[in-house]
Every structure is written in C-alpha cells, then in structure tokens.
Amino acid sequence: MTSSSLNDLIDLFSKLPSLGPRSARRAVLYLLKRKILIPKLVNSLEEVQANTKFCSICANLDIIDPCTICRNEKRKKDKICVVEDISDLWAIEKSNAFNGQYHILGGVLSAIDGIGPEELNIISLFDRIKNGLVKEIILATNATVEGQITAQYIADHCDDSKILITRLAQGMPMGSELEILDYNTLSTAFKSRSKLDTSL
Numbered sequence: 001m002t003s004s005s006l007n008d009l010i011d012l013f014s015k016l017p018s019l020g021p022r023s024a025r026r027a028v029l030y031l032l033k034r035k036i037l038i039p040k041l042v043n044s045l046e047e048v049q050a051n052t053k054f055c056s057i058c059a060n061l062d063i064i065d066p067c068t069i070c071r072n073e074k075r076k077k078d079k080i081c082v083v084e085d086i087s088d089l090w091a092i093e094k095s096n097a098f099n100g101q102y103h104i105l106g107g108v109l110s111a112i113d114g115i116g117p118e119e120l121n122i123i124s125l126f127d128r129i130k131n132g133l134v135k136e137i138i139l140a141t142n143a144t145v146e147g148q149i150t151a152q153y154i155a156d157h158c159d160d161s162k163i164l165i166t167r168l169a170q171g172m173p174m175g176s177e178l179e180i181l182d183y184n185t186l187s188t189a190f191k192s193r194s195k196l197d198t199s200l
C-alpha cells in the first residue's frame with residue numbers, strides 16, 4: 001500500500017458523518033491493526049449495497065419494498081410520524097414510543113442550502129394522506145430552526161382539515177436532534193405531543 005492509497009482511505013473515512021480527519025485516521029489505523037475485520041467489513045458493505053432499497057411508500061431503507069414497517073398489519077395505519085432522516089426512525093423504533101407508520105422527508109427545508117419542498121419527500125406525504133385513512137400526522141422533525149420551519153410548512157400545506165397535526169413538544173430541548181435523545185425523553189415527547197396551529 002502506498003502512502004497515497006492510505007491517505008485516500010483516510011480521506012474517504014473523514015467524509016463520513018461525525019468523523020473528522022483525526023477520527024478518520026484513528027479508524028483506519030484501528031482497521032490496519034486488526035486486518036481480520038477488513039474482509040468482514042467489505043462483505044458487509046457489499047451485502048448492504050446489493051440488498052437494501054428505499055421503501056416506495058415511506059422512504060425507509062429495508063431489504064423489501066414496501067418495507068417491514070409499512071407491511072406490518074399490527075401497526076396503526078391511521079398515524080404517520082414524519083421524520084427528517086432514517087436515523088430518526090431507528091431512534092423512535094428503539095424507544096418503542098410509536099406503533100404507527102412513518103414518512104421520511106430526507107432532510108429539512110433550508111433557504112441557505114437551497115432546499116425547497118421539491119427536494120424533500122413532502123408531496124409524497126400529501127399524496128399518502130389522500131386515501132382518507134390517516135387521522136393524525138405527528139411532526140417529529142428536530143427541534144432546530146429548520147426542523148420547526150419544515151414542520152410548520154407541512155402543517156400549513158396539509159389541506160385535509162380532518163387530520164390532526166401534532167408536534168413533539170415537551171421534552172425536546174430547543175436545538176436538540178431526535179436521534180441523540182434518550183429513549184425516555186423520546187417516549188415522553190411522544191406522549192406529550194400537542195396540536196400544531198396552522199395558518200389555514
């Protein structure tokens with residue numbers, strides 16, 4: 001291995017979320033000292049790449065489409081929890097706070113980053129609720145400015161007045177991201193969700 005290929009690997013790792021150059025160097029060094037892990041990692045990555053797909057209903061990742069959650073007959077069909085990312089869905093599922101459906105936006109509205117409603121899975125959410133079966137939309141975007149703007153946008157543009165639109169409220173400190181909350185806080189946030197006022 002040339003030092004250039006080593007640097008390329010470190011550079012690749014440093015592009016992963018939460019890994020800066022220093023953590024990337026440590027991760028690569030860890031793998032080089034435990035080379036037995038490398039083929040396992042490669043196999044696992046290839047398997048995940050080959051077998052996972054996005055759910056055509058909720059945009060979750062799974063090995064089947066529709067995903068396991070959308071197919072599960074035991075889950076409530078009349079509640080949709082709207083989250084920014086799949087990692088938020090994972091956090092909520094681990095907390096056991098919710099037993100309904102999900103809808104993954106794939107991000108948040110951001111004027112600075114040029115992300116408008118068309119860049120997110122918002123239209124597909126509105127299409128989903130046209131069947132009249134959905135009674136509640138729970139907006140579980142992060143408690144950040146963008147998360148709140150996105151939640152308000154969805155609430156304001158949901159033109160079915162019979163649907164209750166709620167937002168995770170208490171227990172979500174301002175600026176907090178859903179996936180870092182502990183499960184008790186997340187569970188409390190679900191139980192204490194409140195109706196979101198809309199401009200319509």
Ligand SMILES: [Zn+2]
Nearest residue numbers: 055058067070
């Ligand atoms: Zn799904």
